[in-house]
Structure formats: structure tokens, C-alpha cells
Amino acid sequence: MSQKKxxxxxxxxxxxSVSQFSVEAGSLVLEQFxxxxxxxxxxxxxxxxxxxxxxxxxxxxxxxxxxxxAVIAPAFLLLQKPLKVPxxxxxxxxxxxxxxxxxxxxxxxxxxxxxxQLMASDGVEAEVLLFALRTEIATKxxxxxxxxxxxxxxxxxxxxxxSQAFRxxxxxxxxxxxxxNVGARSTTLSFVGPSGVNIQSATNIGxxxxxxxxxxxxxxxxxxxxxxxxxxxxxxxxxxxxxPQVAILQANSQTFIRRLAQDINRRLINVRRGANGxxxxxxxxxxxxxxxxxxxxxxxxxxxxxxxxxxxxxVITLGAGTNAEQLARAKYQxxxxxxxxxxxxxxxxxxxxxxxxxxxxxxxxxxxxxxLVVAALLAAIAPFCVWLAFASAEGWNQAQAGIIQARxxxxxxxxxxIEESRTKAAELAAKTKEIEQVVLNRSNWPAFLGxxxxxxxxxxxxxxxxxxxxxxxxxxxxxxxGQPAPSPVVVTKVMLSVRFLFAEVPFDVKQYKSxxxxxxxxxxxxxxxxSPYVSAVPENEIIVTEQTIKAADNKTxxxxxxxxxxTLVIHKDKAL
Amino acid sequence: xxxxxKNLGFNLALIAIGTLFIVGCAMAFLxxxxxTKSALDLARARRDQLxxxxxxTFVPGAASVSLNDKNVEAAAADVKxxxxxxxxxxxxxxxxxxxxxxxxxxxxxxxxxxxLRESVDGWRKLAADQGIKLMPNDxxxxxxxRYIHNQGTSPKRDFQKVDQQRLVIDFIVRQLAExxxxxxxxxxxxxxxxxxxxxxxxxxxxxxAGSYAPDADGSxxxxxxxxxxxxxxxxxxxxxxxxxxxxxxxxPTLRTFVNKIRNSGRPVAITTxxxxxxxxxxxxxxxxxxxxxxxxxxxxSGASAPAVLGGFFGAEEPxxxxxxxxxxxxxxxxxxxxxxxxxxxVVQIDYLSIPEEKPAASAEGEPKK
Numbered sequence: 001m002s003q004k005k006x007x008x009x010x011x012x013x014x015x016x017s018v019s020q021f022s023v024e025a026g027s028l029v030l031e032q033f034x035x036x037x038x039x040x041x042x043x044x045x046x047x048x049x050x051x052x053x054x055x056x057x058x059x060x061x062x063x064x065x066x067x068x069x070a071v072i073a074p075a076f077l078l079l080q081k082p083l084k085v086p087x088x089x090x091x092x093x094x095x096x097x098x099x100x101x102x103x104x105x106x107x108x109x110x111x112x113x114x115x116x117q118l119m120a121s122d123g124v125e126a127e128v129l130l131f132a133l134r135t136e137i138a139t140k141x142x143x144x145x146x147x148x149x150x151x152x153x154x155x156x157x158x159x160x161x162x163s164q165a166f167r168x169x170x171x172x173x174x175x176x177x178x179x180x181n182v183g184a185r186s187t188t189l190s191f192v193g194p195s196g197v198n199i200q201s202a203t204n205i206g207x208x209x210x211x212x213x214x215x216x217x218x219x220x221x222x223x224x225x226x227x228x229x230x231x232x233x234x235x236x237x238x239x240x241x242x243x244p245q246v247a248i249l250q251a252n253s254q255t256f257i258r259r260l261a262q263d264i265n266r267r268l269i270n271v272r273r274g275a276n277g278x279x280x281x282x283x284x285x286x287x288x289x290x291x292x293x294x295x296x297x298x299x300x301x302x303x304x305x306x307x308x309x310x311x312x313x314x315v316i317t318l319g320a321g322t323n324a325e326q327l328a329r330a331k332y333q334x335x336x337x338x339x340x341x342x343x344x345x346x347x348x349x350x351x352x353x354x355x356x357x358x359x360x361x362x363x364x365x366x367x368x369x370x371x372l373v374v375a376a377l378l379a380a381i382a383p384f385c386v387w388l389a390f391a392s393a394e395g396w397n398q399a400q401a402g403i404i405q406a407r408x409x410x411x412x413x414x415x416x417x418i419e420e421s422r423t424k425a426a427e428l429a430a431k432t433k434e435i436e437q438v439v440l441n442r443s444n445w446p447a448f449l450g451x452x453x454x455x456x457x458x459x460x461x462x463x464x465x466x467x468x469x470x471x472x473x474x475x476x477x478x479x480x481x482g483q484p485a486p487s488p489v490v491v492t493k494v495m496l497s498v499r500f501l502f503a504e505v506p507f508d509v510k511q512y513k514s515x516x517x518x519x520x521x522x523x524x525x526x527x528x529x530x531s532p533y534v535s536a537v538p539e540n541e542i543i544v545t546e547q548t549i550k551a552a553d554n555k556t557x558x559x560x561x562x563x564x565x566x567t568l569v570i571h572k573d574k575a576l
Numbered sequence: 577x578x579x580x581x582k583n584l585g586f587n588l589a590l591i592a593i594g595t596l597f598i599v600g601c602a603m604a605f606l607x608x609x610x611x612t613k614s615a616l617d618l619a620r621a622r623r624d625q626l627x628x629x630x631x632x633t634f635v636p637g638a639a640s641v642s643l644n645d646k647n648v649e650a651a652a653a654d655v656k657x658x659x660x661x662x663x664x665x666x667x668x669x670x671x672x673x674x675x676x677x678x679x680x681x682x683x684x685x686x687x688x689x690x691x692l693r694e695s696v697d698g699w700r701k702l703a704a705d706q707g708i709k710l711m712p713n714d715x716x717x718x719x720x721x722r723y724i725h726n727q728g729t730s731p732k733r734d735f736q737k738v739d740q741q742r743l744v745i746d747f748i749v750r751q752l753a754e755x756x757x758x759x760x761x762x763x764x765x766x767x768x769x770x771x772x773x774x775x776x777x778x779x780x781x782x783x784x785a786g787s788y789a790p791d792a793d794g795s796x797x798x799x800x801x802x803x804x805x806x807x808x809x810x811x812x813x814x815x816x817x818x819x820x821x822x823x824x825x826x827x828p829t830l831r832t833f834v835n836k837i838r839n840s841g842r843p844v845a846i847t848t849x850x851x852x853x854x855x856x857x858x859x860x861x862x863x864x865x866x867x868x869x870x871x872x873x874x875x876x877s878g879a880s881a882p883a884v885l886g887g888f889f890g891a892e893e894p895x896x897x898x899x900x901x902x903x904x905x906x907x908x909x910x911x912x913x914x915x916x917x918x919x920x921x922v923v924q925i926d927y928l929s930i931p932e933e934k935p936a937a938s939a940e941g942e943p944k945k
Contacts, residue, residue, distance in 0.1 A: 362582065369586050376593040383600030390607035397614035404621040411628040414643040421651030422634055428658035434810045435665040438928070442669075442808060442845035446838045449831075449849070467851040471806065576848070 013184035031319035041222030115352035120196020161339025168342035178280035182289030207289035213252035284310035461501035679740030689730030719769035721800040755833035761862035765822035854918035
């Protein structure tokens with residue numbers, strides 16, 4: 001949880017201070033307090049403002065101050081008007097105040113920055129205090145403070161703050177008190193009581209009035225007279241009784257006190273005569289002008305009221321950056337600062353804000369800038385999260401694909417190896433088949449002849465006379481789509497001419513018995529068909545020629561040795 | 577514009593942040609596209625991998641083969657086994673290395689020509705010495721007629737192969753001469769060979785381009801030469817040199833010849849055998865050796881009557897039958913019914929060799945010889 005903090009810039013007539021407050025355990029802590037004096041006798045607003053901002057800049061640079069600040073504007077820059085408005089609801093009352101402001105403020109409203117604060121109410125009428133600051137001055141203050149590196153968030157009216165400091169210091173609500181703040185160029189009277197707060201400012205009565213009198217009487221420059229005045233009354237400068245300046249100082253002091261007392265008395269009488277008939281029970285004085293010797297006594301005697309020094313610093317705690325001596329030195333000039341800081345702890349603080357609206361909105365906007373930038377940055381980063389997710393997914397996918405690819409390569413290598421081996425094996429198998437055919441068939445002829453001999457040899461009176469081989473090429477089967485045309489089939493045929501001898505036929509009988517012939521051919525076919533080399537012996541290709549041969553004597557005709565010619569179709573795998 | 581200038585830093589920061597946002601959006605979009613593409617690639621890679629993990633169908637319709645090391649090794653082992661088998665087959669064809677007939681590598685045309693003449697003379701002398709007849713008018717030149725009968729000619733190339741043919745013919749002639757039973761007639765009609773040295777190179781664009789083949793117009797009608805219609809030649813796997821022997825003899829000569837060839841241990845194979853009856857002219861030439869042989873008067877049952885030519889590799893005797901009217905005579909008088917006859921044999925023999933395997937790089941484009 002963030003700690004409540006406030007930095008307050010007090011642009012007083014004679015000095016500029018920067019204070020940093022925080023809240024600890026419900027009480028204010030003065031963390032830092034820096035003050036810079038302004039050259040006395042600056043009567044022009046611009047002249048004074050420049051000097052004040054220069055002093056502020058010096059403080060900021062020296063102590064490296066920064067951040068948001070509340071600026072307290074001095075009474076002499078402000079136009080202050082009390083208004084009486086009906087006690088109605090707040091929104092309506094604001095409208096009435098705005099209307100009354102047009103009459104009360106002697107400038108066009110667009111040339112001033114104004115604000116109001118409800119000070120008192122009897123249930124029928126409400127007392128509203130109107131503060132106005134020329135826009136030009138307000139803008140100048142805001143801009144010049146901004147130029148030092150600080151960010152002014154509000155311009156507060158100094159007269160309002162004494163009563164608030166009194167509230168912080170534990171002022172009783174039932175007690176009527178008059179707080180007199182005697183400044184360099186003005187004096188503020190704050191009537192604080194149960195019926196509310198009444199604030200009046202005497203802008204022409206202040207410490208500078210006394211200095212001006214001394215300067216006029218001594219002929220010294222204002223600054224020198226100020227130094228003599230401050231030195232003499234603070235006891236730093238010792239003057240002999242015979243010194244003519246002493247008489248002048250004392251005479252002017254008496255004049256100043258008398259004039260101030262008369263003014264206060266006049267205002268007090270007016271307040272007493274007011275609707276509420278306020279009667280302060282005591283007087284609290286503050287401001288560096290209140291240190292003029294004899295002022296308290298004179299007021300006490302004139303107003304017949306007890307006079308005490310108002311020191312609200314007693315209710316604040318000192319932080320690490322401050323010390324009691326520093327605070328004691330500043331106790332007459334810190335009242336308004338504490339009054340502004342009381343905003344941190346008081347439940348219903350009073351105050352106005354006289355900072356120009358455009359600057360205020362700019363400041364508010366500036367205050368939001370970091371958050372806006374952060375928000376925009378977060379929004380800008382959002383796509384990068386998406387990018388990161390997708391890029392990560394892509395990286396993972398690629399890594400996985402790489403792993404799979406490596407595995408796939410391994411499998412492909414194996415597939416290629418197997419494919420290569422199979423191709424090689426197919427080539428080798430084809431070669432092997434070719435060579436196997438040579439190896440197996442090279443002995444076919446001797447084996448075939450042996451087989452034929454063994455088979456024909458089992459038959460009586462049968463022998464082979466001729467043998468011719470014929471190779472017939474059969475037409476190849478038609479090619480199937482996409483396949484090479486099959487090679488034509490070569491059929492091996494062996495044509496045997498076999499001759500039979502019918503021994504049972506009488507030698508001298510010239511006749512022929514077809515039954516014997518059929519039986520002999522049948523036996524021949526039977527044994528030949530059993531040959532592993534013979535796949536078929538076509539019946540229609542068997543030709544029997546009845547042949548007559550002559551015996552050795554060349555005379556005898558033998559008609560019992562017919563010749564049969566038959567075709568043996570050889571098995572394809574036993575090709576000859 | 578005034579407000580913009582008033583909050584210049586803030587506005588510039590917002591512009592920068594806005595730019596950052598747009599850049600971020602662009603990058604996110606690109607990353608989205610990349611992620612989508614990579615996801616698709618990954619899915620495809622997974623599908624492909626799954627397909628490979630399920631195995632690969634090398635032959636359509638066959639079962640998938642798992643792509644593991646075991647199968648890779650098994651495939652390689654199959655190849656090695658086939659290579660070993662192929663080597664064993666080659667060894668079986670090549671036969672005993674000591675008995676391989678090789679031509680003289682250093683032979684040249686003149687030297688080869690002299691060798692051919694010398695060999696032909698030697699074979700003729702061998703025939704004369706052993707009573708083996710040659711054709712009387714035009715005796716065979718044992719395959720080298722074109723060089724023997726044309727003075728001054730000699731092979732122009734393939735000297736080593738021609739010399740190899742010479743040596744193989746020498747082997748065949750000697751085997752044939754030794755196959756003849758003592759006193760048995762034998763007439764060598766011719767020994768023919770392939771005129772390989774006359775083959776021409778097949779030009780590019782034709783089947784068998786780069787190899788040598790017989791010239792369509794040449795050598796067909798040369799004596800002692802032939803172009804085999806059937807050989808054991810397997811292009812690039814088995815080379816063969818074909819020879820044809822035409823002779824007239826009795827069957828035992830053929831049988832012995834075939835057996836000797838088969839059992840010689842040399843890489844030779846019988847390609848074809850053709851058997852026919854010898855012509856009358858040839859029979860006359862060998863008349864002195866073709867005297868009919870009658871069976872002895874000893875009894876011979878019909879059951880023991882052998883075939884004459886039918887017994888290629890068995891006993892071979894003339895056929896005799898018992899005399900007519902066996903019931904009337906107690907003595908079985910043998911009568912020669914079928915005379916012993918000479919046969920004309922044509923035997924084609926292939927000399928086999930395994931060509932040297934050429935390296936794959938140089939195998940292409942080099943003419944086959």
C-alpha cells in the first residue's frame with residue numbers, strides 16, 4: 001500500500017520553502033524542509049515571481065527535488081471575496097456561487113482562475129469564501145514551477161491554511177479563536193469557531209510596511225533597512241541607545257503595531273457585529289512579522305484578549321531529513337505549510353485550487369501518462385506473447401520434424417539398402433537361373449540318350465534307326481498392359497524312326513500282321529511316355545511305313561520289320 | 577497539433593509502441609503461418625514415418641517388409657548367398673582349371689596361320705595313321721578350310737580365340753579317334769567351327785549393339801564353317817564356342833565319343849545330336865569295315881535279341897531270328913534278318929567359358945568380343 005506523501009511549495013512574500021510530509025500512524029511527519037530567502041523590497045508581481053521561482057529552482061537543484069507538488073500562493077496575489085449564498089444542495093449552491101462570482105470578481109471570469117470554499121453555515125445561509133487569481137499569474141506560476149522540474153498539481157490560497165493548521169494542532173471546535181498571521185506584505189486574520197471560519201486579509205499591512213518606514217526615515221535602501229530591522233529586532237545587530245536608527249526603528253515599530261492593532265480591532269468589531277456575533281476568546285499570532293517586539297502586548301492591551309504564539313509544528317513529527325533546530329527557526333513561517341499538509345490527515349480539509357484548468361488537466365494527464373504508457377506497452381507486448389507461443393510451437397514442431405526426419409532417413413536408408421539388395425538379388429537370380437539352365441542342360445543329351453536306350457532296350461526286337469531334332473518356336477503370348485512381351489517359347493521335338501522285328505511272323509510267309517504292329521507300337525509308346533524327358537507323344541504324328549527289306553542274301557524280302565516314326569515332345573525344363 | 581507538440585515525448589512513445597504492436601502482430605501472424613506450416617509438415621512427416629514403420633511393400637501385392645536391421649542383413653545375406661551360388665555355378669561350368677583350353681595370347685596372324693596348317697596336317701596324319709577315313713575328294717580341313725585352301729590367307733583378328741578353336745578341335749578330333757573301337761570303321765565327314773574372326777560389329781541402335789555377330793552376307797557358304805542355331809551361350813554370363821562334327825560310324829563310336837566328351841573334365845557340352853542312316857556312298861567307302869556279322873550258330877532266344885541302332889549305349893549286335901517253322905526243326909537255325917548298318921552322326925559340341933566380369937564403369941560402351 002502506498003504511503004501518503006505531499007510536497008508543498010510555499011511561495012511566501014519573503015521566502016520560498018519546499019516541504020515534504022508523510023503520514024505515519026495518523027500523524028504528519030516532516031521529512032524534509034528547505035527554505036530560501038527572497039531579496040526584500042520586490043514590489044512588482046512579476047519581479048517577485050521571478051525571484052521566487054529562482055529561489056525555488058535553486059532549492060530544487062540543490063536538493064534534487066522532483067515530483068508532484070502543491071503550490072501555496074501568497075495572499076497578496078489573491079483576490080478574496082466572502083459571499084453569502086443560500087444553504088441549498090451542493091450543485092445548486094455551486095451554480096449560485098458561480099453566478100455571484102461574476103459580480104464579485106472585478107475581472108472577466110475568463111481572465112481569472114477562481115475557486116470557492118464553504119466556510120460557515122447557519123442552516124439558512126452559507127458563507128462562501130471566493131478566491132481568484134489572474135490567469136496570467138496562475139499560468140506563470142504553474143509553468144515556472146514546472147520549469148524547475150516539479151509538477152504543480154494545485155495552487156492553494158495561503159489565507160485558508162492557518163485555520164486548517166489550527167484544526168490539525170487540536171484546536172477546539174467550541175472555542176472562538178483569532179489567528180493572526182503577520183506576513184511580509186499582508187496580514188491574515190482567521191476567525192475560527194463553532195460557527196465556522198471567517199478569514200480576512202489585510203494585504204497592505206505586513207513586515208515590509210515597517211521596513212519601508214525605516215527606509216523612508218533613515219534614507220537607507222529597502223534591503224539595508226530590512227537587514228537592520230531584522231538584525232535589530234532579532235538581537236543580532238546591537239545598536240547603542242544614542243544611535244538615531246534605534247529611535248527610528250522603535251518609532252516605526254510603534255506605528256506599525258498601532259496601525260496593525262487598529263486594523264485588527266476594526267475587523268474584530270465587524271465580526272462581532274456580524275450575524276453570529278463571534279467573540280474570540282484568545283488570539284494566536286504567527287508569521288515572521290509577529291516577532292516585532294511589543295506586538296503581542298499591544299494587541300493584548302488593545303483587544304483585551306490573551307495573545308499567544310501559534311506554533312502548529314508541535315504536532316508534527318520530525319523525519320530523518322529535518323531537526324528540531326531547523327523547525328524552531330522556521331516555526332513562524334511554516335504555519336501555512338502545515339495547514340496544507342494537514343490535508344493528508346484531516347477528514348474534511350478545506351482549500352481551493354487555483355491552477356489553470358488546462359494546466360490542471362495537463363498535469364492530470366501527465367500523471368496518467370506512465371500508466372497509459374505501461375498499458376499501451378502491455379497491449380503492444382500482447383502480440384509478442386502470441387508470437388512467442390507460435391514461434392515456440394513452430395520450434396517444437398521443427399524439432400520434432402527433425403527427429404522424425406532423422407528416423408525417417410534411417411528407415412529410408414534401410415529401405416534403400418533392402419531395395420538395392422533385392423534388385424541385386426533379382427539380377428543375380430536371373431543370372432543364376434540362366435547359368436543354372438546351362439549347368440542342368442549341358443548333360444541333357446547324354447542323359448536323354450541313356451534314358452532312351454534303357455527304355456527302348458526293354459522292348460524286344462525294337463531299335464532306333466534315325467533320330468532328328470527339331471526346334472519349333474511357338475508364337476508368344478500377347479503382352480499384358482505395362483508388362484514386357486513374353487519371350488517366345490521354343491519347343492524341342494525329337495523325331496524317332498523306330499523299327500520293329502516281328503519275330504513270331506514266319507520267315508517265309510510274306511504277310512503282315514497289324515495286331516503285332518499295334519502291340520509293338522503300344523509298348524513303345526508306353527515306355528517312351530514314361531520318360532522324364534518326354535512330355536507328349538502326339539498320336540497323330542505317328543507314321544508307320546510298311547517296309548519291305550531284303551535279307552543279307554539280298555534276295556529274301558522281309559516284310560516283318562515295319563518302321564514307325566514318332567515325335568517326342570520334350571519337356572520345356574529338360575530342353576535338349 | 578498543439579496538443580501533439582505539448583505531449584511530444586508521450587505521443588512519440590505511443591507511436592513507437594503502436595509500431596511495436598504492429599510489428600508484434602506481423603510477427604505473430606508470420607509465426608502463426610510458420611507454426612501452421614510446420615504442424616502440417618510434422619503431421620506429414622509422422623504419416624510418412626508411420627508408413628515406413630509399418631514396413632514397405634517392395635513388390636505390389638506382397639507382404640510388407642519391416643525396415644529393421646535384421647531384414648537389411650537378411651537381404652544382404654541373400655545377395656551373398658546368391659553370389660556364392662552363382663560363383664559355384666560358374667565354377668561348375670568352368671570345370672577343372674587345369675584342363676581349360678586357352679588360346680595362345682601372344683599369337684599373331686602369321687604364327688597362327690602356320691599353327692593352323694601344322695594342326696590340319698597333324699590331324700590328317702593322325703587319321704591316316706589310325707585308319708580313320710576322310711572324305712576322299714575333299715577331305716575336311718577341320719574348320720579351317722578358308723585358310724588351308726587359300727594360300728596366303730590368315731585370320732585378321734581374334735587370334736587367341738581362333739587358336740583356342742584350333743586347340744578345342746584338336747581335343748575333339750583326338751577324342752573321336754580314341755572313341756572308335758578297334759577295327760570299327762570311322763569316317764570323318766567334317767569338323768566345323770564358327771568363323772568368329774569374320775564376325776562384324778553390330779552398330780549402335782540395333783539389338784546387341786557393340787557385340788560381334790556373323791555378317792549377314794559372309795561366311796555362310798564357307799566349307800567347314802557353320803552358325804549354330806542353338807548354343808549354351810548366355811550373353812555376358814556364359815561364352816561358348818560351337819563345333820560340329822559329322823562322322824559315319826557305328827553307334828558304339830558315338831556312345832564312346834559322347835561319354836568321353838562328357839567325362840573329359842573340360843567345359844564342353846553336347847548341344848545336339850542328329851542320327852541318320854549313312855548313305856550308300858559312304859557305306860561303300862567304309863565297305864571293308866562293314867561286313868555283315870551273322871550270329872553264331874549258338875542258340876539265341878528271341879528274348880535276347882537286341883536292337884541294332886536302338887542300343888545307343890548298350891550292346892550292339894546284328895539282329896537274328898530263329899529260322900522259319902521252328903516247330904518243324906529242333907535245331908534253331910539262326911538267319912540274319914537285319915544287317916548291321918552304319919549311321920551318319922552329327923554332333924554339335926559347345927566349349928564353354930565364363931567371361932571375365934568387367935567393372936560396372938567400363939562395362940558399358942565397350943564392344944563385346
